[in-house]
Amino acid sequence: MLKSFFPILTWGRRYDRQTLGSDLVAAVIVTIMLIPQSLAYALLAGLPPEVGLYASILPLVAYAIFGTSSALAVGPVAVVSLMTAAAIGRLAAQGTADYTSAAIVLALLSGGMLALMGLFRLGFIANFLSHPVISGFITASGIIIATSQIGGLLGIKSDGHAMPELLASIFANIGRINYYTLGIGLLSLALLLWIRLDLRNWLERFGLGKGVAKVIVRSGPVFVIFLTMALSVTFDLGGKGVALVGDVPQGLPVLAVPHFSLDLVEALALPALIISIVGFVESVSVAQTLAAKRRERIEPNQELIALGAANIAAGIGGGYPVTGGFARSVVNFDAGAATPAAGAFTAIGIAGATLLLTPFLAVLPKATLSATIVIAVLTLVDFGMLKRAWSYSRTDFAAVAVTIAGTLLLGVEVGIVLGVGTSILVFLYRSSKPHAAIVGRVPGTEHYRNVKRHAVETIPGILSIRVDESLYFANARYLEDLIYGQVASNPEVTDVVLMCSAINAIDMSALESLESIRLQLSDMGVRLHLSEVKGPVMDRLIGTEFLDRLEGRVHLSQHHAMQAATASRQDNEPPEAALAAKL
Amino acid sequence: MLKSFFPILTWGRRYDRQTLGSDLVAAVIVTIMLIPQSLAYALLAGLPPEVGLYASILPLVAYAIFGTSSALAVGPVAVVSLMTAAAIGRLAAQGTADYTSAAIVLALLSGGMLALMGLFRLGFIANFLSHPVISGFITASGIIIATSQIGGLLGIKSDGHAMPELLASIFANIGRINYYTLGIGLLSLALLLWIRLDLRNWLERFGLGKGVAKVIVRSGPVFVIFLTMALSVTFDLGGKGVALVGDVPQGLPVLAVPHFSLDLVEALALPALIISIVGFVESVSVAQTLAAKRRERIEPNQELIALGAANIAAGIGGGYPVTGGFARSVVNFDAGAATPAAGAFTAIGIAGATLLLTPFLAVLPKATLSATIVIAVLTLVDFGMLKRAWSYSRTDFAAVAVTIAGTLLLGVEVGIVLGVGTSILVFLYRSSKPHAAIVGRVPGTEHYRNVKRHAVETIPGILSIRVDESLYFANARYLEDLIYGQVASNPEVTDVVLMCSAINAIDMSALESLESIRLQLSDMGVRLHLSEVKGPVMDRLIGTEFLDRLEGRVHLSQHHAMQAATASRQDNEPPEAALAAKL
The missing domain is CATH 3.30.750.24 (STAS domain)
Structure with missing residues (x-):
């Protein structure tokens, strides 16, 4: 009983020096990858960058205690960051203390819901998010996220969590482009793309070993951050109108539960539920895919408890909603993470980075973070699903198309609800006129x-x-x-x-x-x-x-x-x- | 094409003297039955009694033109009257002109929705109201309706469209019973019960033919109305605090479409949809049952158009939402109605009664109408369904139980939505864990x-x-x-x-x-x-x-x-x- 709630009691007993070695290597690589992503996704969620770092410390420890996947890397992810922005953007203005505390409440609520769903073994609810719907939703979210960063790359203001408002605000401000920002943005984009597509071959051609080349490629985004920070200081980009991250509180987060009103809880309950389910489905499908490769099994209801604990930890530790990230987990798996302890070591790495980095973040151009986001979400966009669904069945196509159109035009929450509703209605309609x-x-x-x-x-x-x-x-x-x-x-x-x-x-x-x-x-x-x-x-x-x-x-x-x-x-x-x- | 939209073109061509005779006999009997019911159901809907009569004229003509059932008797019915009261009671106070015009708008909206559903052949939507749900809903509605008339029988005020409010308001006013009203109420109840249960045997024992006895039994409620009107005048019951119907505008309704605001339409759209579907399901199941007995077939999508036309006619003719009534249609069928023309003749009968009766209605005690309602709805209550569902399957039982509890505690609209939702969720849940x-x-x-x-x-x-x-x-x-x-x-x-x-x-x-x-x-x-x-x-x-x-x-x-x-x-x-x- 205790062991099923605390998988750490099972794998902890077998823990030895070799496992420790594998986990430490994986943790170093994931930490390097996670630093720029944490900062960037916090920006995407409309939060101060340090909140992204905070969300990458305690939640990872909580998942290490409760999680059943040896490879899942928990933390801020793009889609959930967008959903967070959409949920709390209605209630408070970005940059205010209310905005940040709403994000914390959202994490606590979502954590509580996930944990309860796990305790009551309601994991099957996630089955109602069909594969076409989740795939269409992620594609549409990727497009919205990339579009939302155009403003940051051009140095203009842009608002909105769905395409119509986003495009309208970009076009309204298109005359105010800051060309220094654009320069930094394009430079970051170009470097990040080159790192992703070409750097590895290039390094290998120079005779570096495959392993070393891989690690260098993965730390590439961190170098881009250092480079643009250096440029920012050298050319006083802040003085030339380039938006910088600005002063960030130093040190680790203070543990606290924010005092919050019933009104806030009521306003955030539905978004928290949707975020919980979407986050769970994303996370559990990554975890299952990776577990199958090693002939391991993950326990979906225990995963709910683990993600619940991670989100409660995010709330207490000053973060915002987290879940298992796809790219990051694959990296963790490839790097050899053998147990959930790898996540706990990553948390130590991020905590160290938080202490070391925060003094320097003030000069980081936001355009670099926007470029990081754009490159990261491009892999989410998969229009092939539309074609595959069309050729397999019109009803599956309808579900994908409604999800994509609904998400793009009406936002993430309406989009996913429409998608789930369509897939259920189509199923009921078909069964009401049987063959x-x-x-x-x-x-x-x-x-x-x-x-x-x-x-x-x-x-x-x-x-x-x-x-x-x-x-x-x-x-x-x-x-x-x-x-x-x-x-x-x-x-x-x-x-x-x-x-x-x-x-x-x-x-x-x-x-x-x-x-x-x-x-x-x-x-x-x-x-x-x-x-x-x-x-x-x-x-x-x-x-x-x-x-x-x-x-x-x-x-x-x-x-x-x-x-x-x-x-x-x-x-x-x-x-x-x-x-x-x-x- | 034209013939399928206007079934009257088909049966009208075959119309002969014999059919006319059958239809006229049925129309006389249904008219006699419909007069007290129209008055009583209008009261139940919180409307002036003449609105009930108006709702029994034009809608019957419209159904005769568009309907496919030879036996269906359209008009005000108990459940739809309760739903009307619940829908418009939120928007206006009873007795005001706003209340009546909201009822008219509700009829027009519901008529428009039904007609559109028929034109787009969406009759299958009604299939999602499962038999256990509709049966539980009607049982619960019957209980609410009977309870809502307790106030009228005791001469005290009572409010609410669900049990908690109703019972609370009855207990709050229980000290103010008017004993004259109670006397009239109990007398009416006793007479109506005796007429229903015993009068026929009694008449037959006195040597009357079965046919004559049947007609006398069916006109019994009209005699009770005349009797209590006479008592009211003789003993000046109005002066003793007995609630009377009061002055009623004389003559036939003036045809008109009320001018209405978009706000009103928005507030009534959902109730109108629910009333449309519930009314359609009730009506079509009566029509199908009766059609099967004569080896006839009814066309559900054309029935939608016919009920739509009837409700639009109700709106234009100063009435409120109507549908096919169960007891009334059975009487129509038994009396030999051969074509929908019987309904048109009933409309002429009610129009005549409206001209003749309205001057006298002022002295009618409302308690008599309450008694009429109570007797009529007792047949709706069928707790046997709970038992049958329990012994057949727990999931069907859950749907009935949720519908009954939801309707009793939270009202008609919430009740039926919960019932439909439960039956669909249960179906999805079962199919998500297949055998x-x-x-x-x-x-x-x-x-x-x-x-x-x-x-x-x-x-x-x-x-x-x-x-x-x-x-x-x-x-x-x-x-x-x-x-x-x-x-x-x-x-x-x-x-x-x-x-x-x-x-x-x-x-x-x-x-x-x-x-x-x-x-x-x-x-x-x-x-x-x-x-x-x-x-x-x-x-x-x-x-x-x-x-x-x-x-x-x-x-x-x-x-x-x-x-x-x-x-x-x-x-x-x-x-x-x-x-x-x-x-």
Whole structure:
């Protein structure tokens, strides 16, 4: 029991010098990668840069205690930062103390919700975020995030958390470009792109080992930060109108729980829930992908508890909502992280950086951070999903398209809710108009298939219908129309066999429809039979009036049903005998 | 085309003297029944009594033109009256002109929505109101309606559209009972109950024919109205504090469309939608039940148009939302109504009654109308549904129970939305954790069933799993865990056959899960086969990477899959050969 809540008790016991070595190497590399990302994502969330660093300390320790993934690297991520900005941007102005404390409350709320969902084992809720929806959402978020940084790269003001406002504010201010800012922005973009695409080959051509080259590439963004800080000081860019990060409080965060009002909690509850679910889905899918590569398993409900603890820790430690990041976790995995302890070592690294870096951050141009964000989110954009969904099914395409359009035009929260709503509605709509087939026997077998797709044998006077859906309230009336229509247009029919192999449940509404079908058929002198009724469905039907009054029989298999119906037609067997023989 | 929008063009052509006779008899009986009900339901809706009469004139004519049911009697009904009171009670005070015009706007809005739903053939939306939900809703509404009339029977004030407020206001005013009102109320209740339960036997014992006795019983409530009016005048009950109907404008309604604000439309849009759907479901189920008895068919989408036209007519003619009433339609049917023209004749009857009655209504005690309402709604209450649902399935029971509790405690709109929401959530939850079975062969057949329920034969090394649900986003991850778990606990397994007879669809999320299952199994040296994949599902799968990379085969039947897997195990057939033979 204790061990399932504290996985650290299991892996901690096996911890040895070799694991420590692997974890330390991974921690160093992730720390180097995380420093510029923490600063940049805090900026994206509209928060002071140190908040990003704070969000990369305690949450990592909390995840190390509760988490089940050895590779997951927790911290600020792009999508959740955008969602944070959208949620708290409505309640307070950026740069105010209220804004920062709203972010902290959001982290606490989201942490509390995640932990409760984990304790009550509600992880399945996340399954309702379908893959097309989450993929469309991340693509749209990536576009919004990249667009939101255009202002920072041009040195103009831009506002908004959805495309229409963002584009409007960019165009409104397009005349006020600061060319020094633009220069720093383009330089940063170019360097970061070159580092990502080309530096490694270049280093290897110069004879560096693969491992060393990899580490240098990953510390590239930190060098860009140092370079632009140096340029900023040398050319007094601040004096030339380039936006700099400005003074940042020194030292580590003071642990505290902000005092907050019920109004604030109410206003943030829904955004916190959406952030929790989106963050969980992103995190758990990275964790699962990486775990599968090592034949490990992660425990989704425990992951909820771990992410909950991480977010509560983020709130207490002055940070904002965090989750497992994709790129960062892959790096952590590649670098050899063997246990969640790697995350705790990363936290120590970030704490050290916070102490060392904060005095110098004042001169860092914000445009460098904007460039870091743009390069990081470009990998999120995947329009291929639209094409794959279109070619696979129009309903999946509808869900992706609605999610992307909704997120771009109306913002992250509305977008994801529309996407989930669409995918559920499409599922319900489809199941309310089920596919059905008249079936016949595949010659030489006991197998029965759709007469329209296979060359099958049917028996005149016996109509076999296979309905391809569970029978429930939404399709109950449809079923009545279907069977009534088929029988009315085939006057020679004396027996209807409803093949139930694809009927996984029958609810009360459908049971009433079946009874009314039985009555209608009975009035027309037609007997209704069932075949291949599944165990769980049969358990329900036993003892119902419908079954007691059924003139026909319930047959184990469709083949048996057809044999019996044929025999009974030949013998002109009265319904009473059939009733007596019923199951 | 024209004929499908105007069914009157079809039945009007066949209209003859005999049909006219039947329709006229039915119209007289329904008119007599409708007069007290119109007055009473208007009171229930918080409207002046003449509004009830107005709602029983033009809407009936409109339905006669557009309707497809020969027996449906349209007009004010109890549940919709309660819903009207709840919707407009928030916006205006009873007795004001604003209140009445809000009711008219509600009728127009609801009429417009119904007509649009009919034109766009959206009748299937009503299928999402499951039978347990609508039944629970009507039971709870009946209880609320009966309780809301206690104040009228005691002569005290009572307010509210849900039980807590209603009971609170009754207890707050319980000391102010007017005993004259109570006397009239109890007398009316006793007479109405006696008329309903006993009068017919009594008349027949006195030698009256069955037909005459029936007509007298049905006009009973009108006699009670005349009797209490006479008592009211004789004993000057108005002067003794008994609430009377009071002055009513004479004559027929003036046709008009009220001028209304956008705010009003916005506030009434959601209630109008709920009233439309509930009214439609009630109406169409009565119409279908009665149509089936005469081997007729009604056209649900045309019914939407007809009810839409009826409600627009109600709005223009000074009425409030109407729909087809259950008891009234049964009476219409019994009395021999042969075409929708019977409704038009009823409208003439009510118009005549409006001209004749209005001068006398001033002296009618409201307690008589309260008694009429109580007697009428007692038949709506059906707690048996709770018991039937409990014994059939816990999920259906949950839907009924939530609907009843929600409606009683939180009101009609919240109640029905909670009920529909619960039934949909329960359906989604169930399909997110599908039933699955390991299957084996029923000896001597080609039929495969659950090893836990049947004595079946299995083949060592071959695991056949039947998943009883369409594979979609909500259960995709569950499927992965299921198959991975089964294979991991059976190390001797070399082949997994996924029997797809109950899989009616595979969406993109599930396809990705199948691919990841295939990969996992492949890593473990296990081949994945599919069997009994339905045509529509196979159409999707063809051309996907999953199918192209599948090591196993797709077999027409489970039996064939087992034969092939056995043969291939014996031959030690390499996966490449299986790939070549696929499909």
